[in-house]
Amino acid sequence: MNSIASLSKKLAVIMGITSLATLTSFTHAPKAMSDSIHVDRPFEWTVQIDTKQLKNQFQYNSSELKELVKAKMTYYKMTDEDNKTDYEDLWYAKAKTLGMERHHKLEITQGDAICIKVKHIGEYTSYDEQRASGKAVMKVVLDAAVNKNMIATIKVPMTSFHTIAQEIENYHFSPAPSGSPESPVDSDLNLFLESEPAGLSQSFAHMH
Amino acid sequence: MIRTYERASRANKGNRSNKGNMLVLSGVFLALLAVLVLVACSFGGLFFVFNRIQTTTDELALTGARKLNEQDRIGQMNNMIARCRQLVYDAHESHTYAYENADHLNQLAEQLHEEAREGAILLEAERQKLRTVAVNEAKSAIADRYNELKEAHALVLPWLKVAIPTTPVVDFGCAKDISSNVAELKGIDELETEDSKLYVQTDSHLYKENIDAKISSDSELHFWISSLPAPVQSTVAPARCILAKQYKALMHPDLPSVCKVEMKLGVDTGIGADAHQEMKATGIAVATGGEKVL
Incomplete structure (x- = not known):
């Protein structure tokens, strides 16, 4: 007992x-x-892309350049958001890249990780502006890669998420299989796209 | 002595008439005066007519010049061309780097480079379209204004007849010694060095006028930057008349920045034999200036 x-x-x-x-x-x-597939991806720098539809540009009969979009790019250290450096301005017309003006070199320490953040200025964001944002993102991806910086994450407005995702795919990036974002994918360049506010996300792998 | 004078006086009195000629002289004098006044009026009238036709021609030239760069479309095109050039150069450099050093980036760099080139081709096509549109709109504006003003010139006086001026002949060109409105772009050291040697004025740091600012690494693409007055201390230059010696015909496929108008006017003067002559007036005006930046 x-x-x-x-x-x-x-x-x-x-x-x-x-x-x-x-x-x-x-x-x-x-x-x-957890349910939301969110993984903390640390980064040291943020490259912010502010897009804006311009008015009263190239006003002449049958102009293809009236709907001009400007993407202003700045970068700052994560710990010093108030100290932004102007990087480049890009101009797009009907999602075609027209021009660039560089204000400052990309002086980000090699090896540091970057977050790309897209913001739309203005109440309404046209489809062309969303596409232009995607193209500006890819420009930053290339510039960062040349500068030997890793892209930790790309944060975009929820309203533009799908258009920007489609734009990324146009550059030979394929969506990684969902459900297991940490599963290995044979790729030389990977991107992670997430929305702000959080809710949508997608991983991409570059395919030759 | 007095007796000698009296004898001579009596002798002369026999040969001289007592009638006076002041009336005749006065009449001749007045007639001459009237003729002179009429001639002066005619010349004055001709001078007045010439001034009017010159003013009208200047006004037509200004009307056309203002239309050329309406809403700064030529200024914007100049600025965008310079920025397109920087984009293509940067894309080419990134592509070259990726090709030589980072194979995994080559496909992305190549695609962005190709997009930049397509943008340059699109921009050149739009520049040529703008050239046609600006010229046609300027001509149309001049024709409309001419139709409003032409009737006011007709004049019929006894000694002066002025006809309606002929349809104006319009040409487009640029002004000598006026550079482009585009401020030098910095940010890419190699391009800045090349620009300072070839394409940028050292004193004003503006791109030169009427140049094809080709990139050495891509000679197939054209980057035509045209003459247009730059702002002075952020004040945009208004359209204004210039002297004939400042006018230069367009030699390249540039965007025009100067409008030249020529008009003729038939004048008949009726002093004595009828005299007919044709007055010719030329008005030249430079377009409204552009902004330095986009």
């Missing part, structure tokens, strides 16, 4: 510990296991 009682006590303690451990593991589950 005494041995059965002591065995029961031991079993109860073990059960309690196991339950406690199980409860703890559920409340502190790694983020990758």
